[in-house]
Amino acid sequence: MSHPERLGSQGGESVGTIAEPPHVNETLAAYAARYGLKQSAARPPLRKYIQNVWARRNFIWAFASAKNISMYTESRLGQVWQLLTPILNVSVYYLIFGVLLGTSRGVPDFIPFLVTGVFMFGFTQRSITSGSKSVGDNLSLIRALHFPRATLPLAIAVVEFQQLLLSLVVLLAIVFAWGEPITFHMLLFVPVLALQLLFNVGASLVMARLGAFNRDITQLLPFIMRTWLYMSGVIFSLPQLINHKAALKDNPWLSGLLEANPAYIYVELSRHTLLGEYRGYVHKMGMHSTTQLWAYALAWAAVALIGGFWFFYRAEERYGRG
Structure with a gap:
């Protein structure tokens, strides 16, 4: 049939036109081009x-807030667990590393030091772990509605940010309880938090794409995150370690690699802005400058956000298939 088939009413009047089916040797792409058809889920x-x-x-x-509220609805203490979980983690790390292994020796105000490290690293850890499941856990939503898939890992990052804001009440209470005075220097914690959020968003987007097509990654992440924690100076002072370990002194490339670690950068900057005594302690050792930390923090935030968004966007039309 070379012309469109016309359907008529009982009076013979034409009421519509149906495009003829593709020819036997015609590809679907050529058929779509012939009638100006476009893919409904094409990447814009x-x-x-x-x-x-x-x-x-x-x-x-709204999605992040609803997910945040529903996260602890089945537990009796509810949202209190957002505060109890990091506090219990700090207690365990302090008992094992601070008391038994003695990593607290020489570090001023070790409790605020440890709390800051655990809270800020946990922010990144949870964003990446939850982000890796953001697409796979919402397949029914993806297949039912047409929307930018990037909103899912972005919502996960917002969930973790909301939880961190609640945890910061405990963090600041501990910092002030240990005698840290309120200074204008603490205002720099706000841009540190913003840069870490941008980095977390980018990392979450990367892991969302990887986790969408290979669910085994979610099984490996706990081991990767645990190794990353031990390399990021969360439970010990990395400047102190570099200053006392001959292996790190004799291999500056190795110490430089540890200092360029993004998780360490944001944890250490948070300590520099909140803990004045620790900041002075690090400067006395003649370690890395604050300017270097800020340069690393800006670079990691920009690279992670731009690169992560582009990496996720390139697979937009593949999410939810199969």
Whole structure:
């Protein structure tokens, strides 16, 4: 049939046109081009995609808030667990590393030092771990609705940010309880937190794409995160370790690699802004400058956010298939 088939009413009047089916030797792409058909789930241009994500910012916040509230609905203590979990982690780390292994020796105000490290590293750890499941755990939503898939890992990062804001009440209470005075220097903690959030968003987007197509990654992440924790100066002072270990002194490339670790950067900057005595302690050892830490923090935030968003965007039309 070379012409469109017309359907008529009983009076013979034409009421519509149905496109003829593709010819036997015609590809679907050629058929779509012939009638101007477009793929409904095609990846839009990058600029349009960013606009679509921004247009759903209220959905991202609402989705994150609902997920945050429902997370502990089945437990008796509810949202209190958001505070108890990091506190219990700090207690365990202090007992094992601070008391039994003695990593607290020489570090001023070790309890605020440890609490800051555990809370800030946990922010990144949970963002990456939860982000890796953000696509796989929402397949029914992806297949039912058409929306930018990046909103899912972005919502996960917002969930973890909301939980951190609640935990910061405990963190600041401990810092002030140990005699730390309120100074203008503490205001720098806000940009540190913002840069870490940007890094977490980028890392969450990367892990969301990897986890969407290989669910085994979610099984490996706990081991990777535990190793990352031990390499990031969360439970010990990395400047002190570098200053006392001959192996690190004789191999500056190795110490430089540890100091460029993004998790360490944000943890250490948080300590520098909140703990004045520790900041002075590190400077006396003649270790890395604060300027270097800020340069690393800005670079990691920019690379993770831009690279992570691009990496996730490139697979937009593949999420939810199979």
